[in-house]
Amino acid sequence: MTLAAATWVLIPVKARGAGKTRLAALLSAAERESLVEAMLEHVVDVTQAQVARIVIIGPERGGIAAHLERFEDPGGGLNAALEHGRRGIASRSDAPERLIVLPADLPCLVPDDVARLRDLAAGAVGIAPDRHGHGTNALSLPLPAAARFRFRFGPDSAALHRLEAEILRLSVVTITTPGLEKDIDEHSDLADAAHMFSPAS
Numbered sequence: 001m002t003l004a005a006a007t008w009v010l011i012p013v014k015a016r017g018a019g020k021t022r023l024a025a026l027l028s029a030a031e032r033e034s035l036v037e038a039m040l041e042h043v044v045d046v047t048q049a050q051v052a053r054i055v056i057i058g059p060e061r062g063g064i065a066a067h068l069e070r071f072e073d074p075g076g077g078l079n080a081a082l083e084h085g086r087r088g089i090a091s092r093s094d095a096p097e098r099l100i101v102l103p104a105d106l107p108c109l110v111p112d113d114v115a116r117l118r119d120l121a122a123g124a125v126g127i128a129p130d131r132h133g134h135g136t137n138a139l140s141l142p143l144p145a146a147a148r149f150r151f152r153f154g155p156d157s158a159a160l161h162r163l164e165a166e167i168l169r170l171s172v173v174t175i176t177t178p179g180l181e182k183d184i185d186e187h188s189d190l191a192d193a194a195h196m197f198s199p200a201s
């Protein structure tokens, strides 16, 4: 099996209207929602040809990415949602050998970023830190070796995710690229998403 055929991607997305609240002082609810949708569509477009399957975890959101398989969000936040998604995927008879967790807010993501997360040595965990080096913008988990890797998104998640890999005695590869570093959280990040806004807006 090729690495692409053996890899699935799990993309977490919040409910319509619930995302990017930290940008509320600068963007209206409608603008935030169209930014979320444009970024999600970008991440899906870039990822599609690189892997066997993409699964969305989150509530139905008005037809966006509707062609993809979707798991309902169990509630309880991002880590709980990802755990639920991984468990559902790992229990399949056609479960992948590698699962990449990719947030939907990476407007500069390019196909090679996904390939780098995908093409790791068997048994290695890939961690892509955010631009500050503290957060985690993507994780690449070998299955079933990392079936019990605890998701620890939140403050200092990059260090905590490294620790989780060490606990499972899995090697860690840190992947730092412009496309993976640039998630959109705060006003100062918005320049990296300028190409996601239509000229009229």
Ligand SMILES: Nc1nc2c(ncn2[C@@H]2O[C@H](COP(=O)(O)OP(=O)(O)OP(=O)(O)O)[C@@H](O)[C@H]2O)c(=O)[nH]1
Pocket (backbone or CB within 6 Å): 012, 013, 014, 018, 019, 020, 021, 022, 023, 057, 058, 059, 073, 076, 077, 078, 079, 081, 103, 104, 105, 183, 184, 185
């Ligand atoms: N399904 C699901 N996705 C989530 C949850 N929390 C965050 N996400 C998604 O995870 C990715 C990264 O989340 P954040 O960077 O915190 O983005 P955000 O929550 O939209 O932004 P803020 O509201 O400003 O915190 C985005 O694609 C979010 O939609 C959750 O509880 N469930």
Ligand SMILES: O=C(O)[C@H](O)COP(=O)(O)O
Pocket (backbone or CB within 6 Å): 130, 134, 135, 136, 137, 152, 153, 154, 155, 156, 157, 158, 183, 185
């Ligand atoms: O663990 C992290 O890196 C953060 O919780 C991810 O969220 P952020 O995109 O809000 O930094």
